[in-house]
Amino acid sequence: DAEITQSPRHKITETGRQVTxxxxxxxxxxNMFWYRQDLGHGxxxxxxxxxxxxxxxxxxxxxxxxxxxxxxxxxxxxxxxxSSQTSVYxxxxxxxxxxxxxxxxxxxxxRLTVL
Amino acid sequence: QKEVEQNSGPLSVPEGAIASLNCTYSDRGxxxxxxxxxYSGKSPELIxxxxxxxxKEDGRFTAQLNKASQYVSLLIRDSQPSDSATYLxxxxxxxxxxxxxxxxxRLSVLx
Numbered sequence: 497d498a499e500i501t502q503s504p505r506h507k508i509t510e511t512g513r514q515v516t517x518x519x520x521x522x523x524x525x526x527n528m529f530w531y532r533q534d535l536g537h538g539x540x541x542x543x544x545x546x547x548x549x550x551x552x553x554x555x556x557x558x559x560x561x562x563x564x565x566x567x568x569x570x571x572x573x574x575x576x577x578x579s580s581q582t583s584v585y586x587x588x589x590x591x592x593x594x595x596x597x598x599x600x601x602x603x604x605x606x607r608l609t610v611l
Numbered sequence: 612q613k614e615v616e617q618n619s620g621p622l623s624v625p626e627g628a629i630a631s632l633n634c635t636y637s638d639r640g641x642x643x644x645x646x647x648x649x650y651s652g653k654s655p656e657l658i659x660x661x662x663x664x665x666x667k668e669d670g671r672f673t674a675q676l677n678k679a680s681q682y683v684s685l686l687i688r689d690s691q692p693s694d695s696a697t698y699l700x701x702x703x704x705x706x707x708x709x710x711x712x713x714x715x716x717r718l719s720v721l722x
Contacts, residue, residue: 529709531712538699538714538715539699544709546708554709596642597660597662598643599660600710602654603654604654
């Protein structure tokens with residue numbers, strides 16, 4: 497079955513370190529998204545991609561970067577981790593069928609703690 | 612800035628009752644509206660979507676949309692303790708691919 501996976505599921509790191517969170521989907525979806533979820537803020541968009549070599553900044557992109565070299569993967573890099581980046585990170589993907597019901601499907605999430 | 616608002620709750624209802632979850636949005640250009648359920652420690656999962664004014668039913672769930680009032684709701688009939696979760700409202704505009712999520716409403720169904 498097609499799916500979307502994230503790794504690691506839990507990560508503890510120190511302030512100032514570079515961290516990369518992996519996202520891999522086998523849906524063959526064009527669109528991929530990274531969100532962070534914090535109490536009181538809901539899901540906030542960090543970066544997104546509509547296809548290979550395409551990346552765009554979302555609402556809370558400062559301190560994060562992504563690259564899209566193939567359809568299946570959109571890794572999220574924290575260049576220099578900060579305590580404010582402690583959060584739960586979700587990757588999502590969707591198809592672009594031009595259908596009003598085009599839906600985003602979520603990975604299981606990565607819980608990141610920055611000490 | 613496009614905004615989606617929900618009451619954070621918790622909304623408590625007795626088992627077997629109807630739970631009513633509400634969502635308002637700021638962007639009049641919004642076209643499609645999605646309800647996700649998120650259990651504690653899990654990822655959001657889609658319940659249903661709606662894009663036409665009126666009601667849409669799927670089993671025990673009914674989504675209601677009023678574009679003039681910029682309001683969308685989710686009704687859960689015969690609520691069960693297993694429905695206890697946070698419900699996220701998401702809005703997509705003009706057939707674009709990005710969603711804006713509300714903060715979620717926490718529902719507690721009491722046995």
